[in-house]
Amino acid sequence: MAPNGNELYARANLDLVTVYEISKILCSSLDVSKTLREALNVLAHHLEFRRGMIALADDDGVTLRLEAAVGLNAREWEAARYYAREGIIGRVFAAGAPIVVPDIATEPLFLNRAGSRDEPHEGKIGFVGVPIRGGNQVLGVLTIDRVASPSRGFNRDVRLLTMVANLVGQSVALRRVVSQEHERLMSHAKRDVREPRGRFKLNNVVGNSRQMQAVFAEVHQVAPSRSTVLLRGESGTGKEVIARSIHELSLRKGQPFVKLNCAALSESLLESELFGHEKGSFTGASTERKGRFEMADGGTLFLDEIGDVSPAFQTKLLRVLQEREFERVGGSKSIKVDVRLVCATNRNLEKMVAAGTFRSDLYFRINVVSIFLPALRERREDITALARHFLERFNKENDRQMALSADGEEVLMHCYWPGNVRELENCIERTATMSQHDAIDRRDFPCSANRCLTQVLHFMNKDDAVSPLVSAPVPETVGGDDSAGAERMPQAAPGRQFSAEKPQGERERLIWAMEQCGWVQAKAARLLNISPRQMGYALQKHNIEVRRF
Template identity: 75%
Template sequence: MLASGIDLNARANVELVTVYEISKILSSSLDLSKTLREALNVLAHHLDFRRGMIVLVEEDGETLTLQAAVGLSAAEWMGGRYQAGEGIIGRVFSSGTPMVIPDISNEPLFLNRTGSVDEARGETIGFVGVPIRGGSETLGVLSIDRAAGLNGGFGNDVRLLSMVANLVGQSVALRRVVSDEHERLLTQSKRVRRETRTRFKLDNVVGSSRRMQEVFAEVHQVAPSRSTVLLRGESGTGKEVIARAIHELSTRKAGPFIKLNCAALSESLLESELFGHEKGAFTGASGDRKGRFELADGGTLFLDEIGDISPSFQTKLLRVLQEREFERVGGSKSIKVDVRLVCATNRNLEKMVAAGTFRADLYFRINVVSIFLPALRERRDDIPALARHFLERFNRENGRQMVLDAGGEQVMLQCYWPGNVRELENCIERTATMAHQDTIGHDDFPCSVNRCLTQVLHFMKKDDAVSPVLNLPSAEPVAPPPASAAPPMEDTHEVDADVTVAAPARQFGSDKPHGERERLIWAMEQCGWVQAKAARLLNITPRQMGYALQKYNIEVRRF
């Protein structure tokens, strides 16, 4: 009795340790195959069985597939597939109750798909299978086979395996919940991204990239309101097209859409164009004339290049925006209008306000809602679609059937596009006009023979600009000024709210990081953005040139 009591205590301790270790394993990782295999290894160590298997049901609810095993070879693993109700494992799954086979060699229902009987070698091998449950649902079967008579009868094994199967069932159910939630989130994320790419569309505006979809979303958000909108971005990014889209999506779409480029007129002409004039107000004013504000009454007025108006005219425009009334040139009668104002600029208005060249009160009046239009090089995903759009329009207008091949599309994708969409449209029209075949390829573009007008525009010297002969940039760059020389002063033009670009590049002699960056840019521009030539110009290796460009975050332009 004493020995029996010691055996029972030892067995209880073994079961307790086994369950504890398996519970730690199952909660240690979300890798189900790994944790199930380690759990079987613990069972094999404590129960001394020959083989162990865990089969789980698939989504069809009928097929059981082997998920983890110990003691099986790769060939034997291939046999671990069952149907519900098939063999002993199939019956354990279907009935949801444990089954014990004292001698598998005498059991006709035992399918021996993994070769257990063949490996018996004259021993009497018993089999124990228990269902794996997750709540009220049967998820699979945990089974072992071992020599009969070892460690007593099979009752203790059934009890321990049932406890382990419950732990496995909870773990499997939890993993499936996590996996289902993960799949749901992935599906939802894909759906949201797909909807984001296609939800917002603007007529006559091509753009499926993330940056343009953000612009489209902002346009849809702001269009129904009466707020003044300021469109920011480099020249050629499509500010007028976006302004028209805002009008078409607003409640004023039935009203007029009137536009005016403020940079194209002198101050006196701009005043007359915007406010109109009375008969006899100045020489040539033979009759009354409505200005753009009156013509846009009930609709939208688009003022392009708003940053180019003079300080004195800024005061006049501010009064109109504040009072919503004005007088025609030469008149004294106040005229009230209901106009939605959309402005656009490629200038850095914040710097202009700080410099005193743009009124702060006018800035706050027109900058109620800002929409920043990305440069074409910042949304390269849209370049193929834009190229096809312009080529289709060229075909319609000229009765052609021209297409762009893969080589031609690659040229489009590699270009830096300093002129943005406007430059892309011009390039397509020019190339299509001069192409000799209906397929536009790499060799049809002017840049393939060093005749790119963009290169001429951005790399031309001042002496060339006053010459009546168009000179392309030479293949060999001129030597840079000595490092000690002062940087030549060049005019600058601002292209957006954040960037001021020197035209052309400037040379410098400082060893500070800023000076080094400008020296790199100067060399790259002198060499047509060819790194090897720029490296020779600066007397450094091409590898050092590559490191320097990366260090100062200089994007290599391609033309």
């Protein structure tokens, strides 16, 4: 019996609602496994099918593995692997065209790896498979199976599933683009840096190491252009100083350099700070006020901690970056600006995009040119020069004649510096201020008396306010036989209380042992009475970076 007009309208409306809900789900996050499961649940609810699967191609372009499924148990999931041209799913993938099987019980090409034939059912079970496309490439296959009905063919299913598969294809393709970009950036950051031709210099920036010379070269290369720059690196690596150097080396050097820390303001204050406000636009707005975009017109705007901007404000910021115009808070007049944007973050934006907390379109808008700033522990040859630079500035500001001794430099070279250049600067200023003589040596540094602020933060104890700080020598093996495992601990230095108790928690004990042994895994393994192989597995398990000096 043919459906009447009301039934056709209801089906069309249901299909439209289905596509709309699935599009919202797929746009909400780049966690494809999560969004595909939710999309299949919507399809199962609206189409009333028994099972649904989404199989995506591996990197080899031949093997298909399940990415999401509805109605399968663990055993069926493991069995559901396919190859191009194998069975119905393999043929859909290879041909790039939908295939409908009205009755899977009579189809010899149906492999039944997911057990669709084995479930009890009444009547015939039909199967529909459509290709998932990303551009001109087939990325996978979307399938459903349901009880066949004489009054309901499969044309509607094919049409709806094709639309859904196109949405899925766009989502999968976007995830792969983000993943490839992240891998490219990470390989760029971790690759061996070659010595650039000549030497580069930046005002107020100290860096003779290969890593910093590479950064300087990139700054000189990108500064004359109009491109948006994203500075990346740990907190305290000097991103603001590099941003100012980019401005000073650009054609805009005579124009304003305006900076704003996005993490320091709430969303409402951030909007007012960036875009300005009209008089009377909110309580306390007694006068008209220009925002940072207007103040930086013709120059450079530096947005620090861009990764901390809320998702709601990201949408507003994206429009300004695209159109280069905005309205003040409480105003209706569009204001056009000519601003060169430099952003900075210490966050992993790729993970944030995948988690749906950072807009992918804004990510691509600000990530035109990326410059990675190395951590201070990765460029230890710059530590002494930086320390002398900070000490020279301290002498000028305080009318002193302080100098750094050789053993004082050795102390600085053996620190880990989790706070990077900012921590080194604070350490020099604190030590120079408290020193009672003009030559800073080992005894003047807080770590020599177990008062290092970094150690206090690192060895914070849950029970006590601050746990006793340990600065013990590396254990030494008695005799020459390492397999014996017999060790002795040298005596603590006079006046220093040494505690051999390991911190609570496996990760804390691992870090403690590695620090006591100078980050030599074999020695740390002996200290913990485990094998080097077990030590390596434990470090990988807890994602502990092995520090190299």
